[in-house]
Amino acid sequence: MSPKFADWPQAHPRGGGSGEVGGVLSMRGIGKSFLGVRVLSGVDLDVAAGEVHAVVGENGAGKSTLMKIICGVHAPDEGTVEIDGHPVSFGHPLEAQRSGIAIIYQEFNLLPERTVAENVFLGREPVRRGLVDRAAMEQATARLLDELGEHSFGPRDAVKRLSVAQQQVVEIVKALSVNARLVVMDEPSAALAEHEVELLYRLIGRLRERGVAVVYISHRLREVFDLADRVTVLKDGKLVTTLPIGEVSSDELIRLMVGRDLGTYFPARSTGAGEVRLSLRGAGNRKLRDIDLELRAGQIVGIAGLQGSGRSELAKAIFGAEPFTTGEMTPSRPRSVREGVAMGIGLVTEDRKAEGLALRQSVRDNALLVARAVGAKGRDGVGGLLERVRLSPPRQEQEVRYLSGGNQQKVVLAKWMTMAPRVLLFDEPTRGVDVGAKAAIHDLMRELANDGMAIMMISSELPELIGMSDRVVVLRDGRIAGTLPAGPSEEAVMRLAAGEVAE
Template identity: 55%
Template sequence: MTATITQPVLEVSGIRKSFFGVEVLKGIDFDVRPGEVHGLVGENGAGKSTLMKIIAGVQPADEGAVHYRGDEVRYAHPRQAMDDGIVTVFQEFTLLPERTVAQNVYLGREPRRGGFVDQKAMIRRTSELLTDLGVSFIDPQSRVGSLTVAEQQIVEIVKALSFDAQVISMDEPTAALSDREVELLYAIIRRLTSRGVAVIYVSHRLKEIFDLCDRITILKDGALVSTDETGALTTDELVRRMVGRSIQSYYPDAVEGTVVGEPRLELDGCGNAFVDGVSLTLRAGEIVGIAGLQGSGRTELVEGIFGIDPFVRGELRVDGAPIRISSARSAVAAGLALVSEDRKAQGLALGQSVLDNTLLVIRSVFSMRTAPARREVPGVLSSLEVSSRGLDQEVRFLSGGNQQKVVLAKWLLTQPQIVLFDEPTRGIDVGAKYAVYQLMRDLAAQGKAVLMVSSELPEVIGMSDRILVMHDGELVAELPAGAAEHEILGAATGATIEGGAR
C-alpha cells in the first residue's frame, strides 16, 4: 500500500440517483487519492455499480457533483471521461476477440500516417505500455480471442493506460482468475499505484480488499455506511457493516437433526482424460468440499461425475447401484444436479425470462412434469428470496446473486438427490453467499448429498464436513472438518501428499 495523505484526484459529493422513482444512491460522498487503492464494497444492490457508472460518464447523477483534479466535471459520454483520464475496467470485457491486442488498445484512436493507419506505430506503442507494466508475455499482434481471461484483463488495463489514465476503476477484476493470475494482477496494480495512478477496486472477495486497499468505503442500500483506513477495520466488522451479521455466523452450522446416512455416490478408480484413479464416497446428509489449485482437476472431476466428460475407467455407483453416466441428461435422470462454475455461459439463458430459465432442465429432461413444476416456480423462487420484477423479467438484468439463485431454483425443481456445486459463490455478494450456504445446509438436512468445489479455502473449511484435496488430476488427501489452511495447501501443492481419499 503506497498511498500517502494528499488531496483527492477524484471526489464525488452528495451524489443522488433514482430509477423509476426508486432512489438507488442517497447522497454519496466518496474520493480517491493519487497512488491509492480504494476499496468499494457492499452487497449487490448497494449502489456500487451505479456510482461507478456516474464516475465513468455512463450515467448522469440526479444531484451532487464530481470533481476531478480540482475541477467540477460533467461527462455526457464515457469517452469524455476516458479522454480526461478516468477509465473503468468492467467485469464484462469490451474487447473484440477477432482483432489483435494493439487493435483493441487503440480501437477508434488508431495512429495514422499519410491518412492510413500506422500499424507499426500502434504495435510499438502497445508494446511500450505492456513493457511499462512489466508484462513481456503478451504479443501486441496476438488475436485477443486466443488469450486467457487474465491476459485479456491485462489488455483492458493497457487500454486504460493508453488514455493516460489517472483513475482506473476495476469491477470484480479477479472473478474468473486463478490464484496465480490474481497475484499477477496484484503486481500490476502495485506498479500502477507506485506511479501515482488511483485505483477504485470493487470486489466481493474480502481477502483481496484487505490485501490491496488503503481505504475501504462501504455502501448499503444506496447509502454511505463508512469510509475507513483498512487498518482500522477487521473482517468481522466489515461484514457486519455490509450485511448486519457477524462473520461468526457467516458459515451456518448444520441444521439440527441432520443425519449422515448411507452412501449416495461412490467412485471407485474413476478416470478420464483429465483425472485418474479417483475413489470417493459421498453420503446422504453431508457436505464434502473439494480443494486444489487451478488445474488440479477439481472442475474436471465434477464434470466427469455429471457426464460432461464421462469416465472411461472405474465404476460409479448411485445409491449402491452401478451406473453409467454418459451425458448430462443421464446424470439428471439419475438424480444428479450440477451448479456449474460459469453461470452465465453454462447455467443460464440470459436473454430468456426468470420463468423460462427456472424450467430449463425440467422441459429438457422431464417434459411431462413441466405443468406441475411451473406451479411450483413462485414458491421455489420465494424460498430462495429471488429479487426480480416478475417471472417475465430477463435474467440478464438480475444481479449476480439473483442469477445464481435462479440457477439453484432450476435444479431444485428436478428434486435431485446428489447436488454438485462448482464455485457456487463466485462473483456474488456476502448476503447472497450466506443464502447459498444455508441452502446447502438445508439440502443436507433433507438427506441430499452435497459435493462442493471451491477455490476459496475459508469457504471449503467453513462449509465442509470432510475435505478432499486434488493435485495433478488425482485425489491425494482427505482431511477432517475444520482442517487448517496450511494442511490443505500442503496437499494441494504436492508438498505433503500421503494417504488417499476414500
C-alpha cells in the same frame, strides 16, 4: 510450493489514502434516480493519487451506478464531481476517458480475433502517411507491457489465445495507454483462479507506483483488506461510512454492509454422514485418472485444486457432460446429461449466465428449465421453491437478466430443486455474489445436506471451501492428491494442490 494468498505481492506500502493533497477524484452529494426509483442519495467519494479505494456493499447498494457516473455512462441528478480539483460534467464515456478515467469491467471489452496491440489502440490507432502505423502501435504496447512486468505474451499475440488473467493485463494496458490517472476495477478477480490473483496484485502494485488512483469493487473481502487504503461502504444507495482499512475488521465491515451481524461466516458442519449416494472407483477419462470418491447423504465434500487440476472436469464427468470412460461409478456411469439427470444428479455450473440460465426468460421458466428439457413434470410449487432459496423479491414473471448476480444464482438453485436431486454438484457456487447472498446460499446448501442430499462443492476461495466442507478432496493433474478432514489449514490444501506433502 505455490504462494499462499497472504504471501502474494501486495500493493503496499499503501498510497495516499486521505483524499487530501494529490486528490484525483472528489464526488459530493451524488444522487441518481431511474424511472422515479432512487438508487443513489447524498453519496460522497474521494480518491487520492496512488490510493486503492475499495467500494463495497450488497448487490443493489448502488456501486455500479456510482461507477457509471464516474466513467460518464450516467450523469448525476444531484451533486458535483471534480477531477484534480476542477468541476466536470461528463456527457459520454469518451469525455471521462479524455479526463484520465478508465474502467475495467468484470466482463472484458476485447475483440478476441485481434492482436493485443490492436485492442489496446482500438479506435485510437496511430497513423503515418494515411495508414495505420502498426510498428508504433506495437512498440507502445510493448513498452507498457514491460512497465507492468508482463512478458508472457507480446503485442502481436491474438487476444483469443490469452488466459483470462492475461486478458485482464490487456485491459490495464489499454487504461495506461490513454494516460489514465484513475482506474475503476469492477470485480477484477471474479473470473480468475486463486493462483492468478497473484498477477492482479502485482498489477495493482504497479499502478500504485505510477501514482494511479484505483477504485476497487469486490465481494471478496480478503482482497479489500489486502489491497485497499480506505473502504467506502454503500447500502441502499446511501453512504454508510468511509474508513481507513486499518480501522475496521472483517466482521465490522460485513455488519456495515448488510445492516446486521452475520455472526459466523459459515453454518455449522454436519454431525454425521448417511448412506453412500455416489461412489467412484478408478474412474477416469481423457482429463481424469484413477478417481476414488464417495459422496454421502448429509455431507458437503469440497473439491480443491489449482486451475487445470480437473475440478470442473470431475463435476462434468459425474454429471454425464464429459462422461467417464474407465473405472466404476455406482449406481451407474451416466453417458449423457439426460442420463445424469435421470439418476438424480444436478450440476450448478461455474458460469451461470452462459450455462445455467436463459437470461431473457422469466424466473418461472428458468426454474422449470431442466424439468421441461428432460420431459419430467418436476416438483410443483415453484413459488414455494423461490421462497426457500430466498429470492428477493420472488417475482416469477421477471426476466432473469434483470436480477442481481446473487438472485440469478438462487434461480439456478431453484431450477435444480424442482427435480429434487439426490446428488447436487456446485461449481463456484458464490462467484460474483455479495456477502448477504453468499450467506443465504451457504445456509441453503447446508439445509439441503441436512435434508439428506449429497453435495460436492468446487470453490477457488479457500476460506469458503474450508468453512463449508465436511472433508476436502484435493486434485492435482487430474488425480486425487489427497483428502483432508474438516477444517484443514489453507497451507495444507495448497501443499497438496502444488505437489508437496501436507503437514
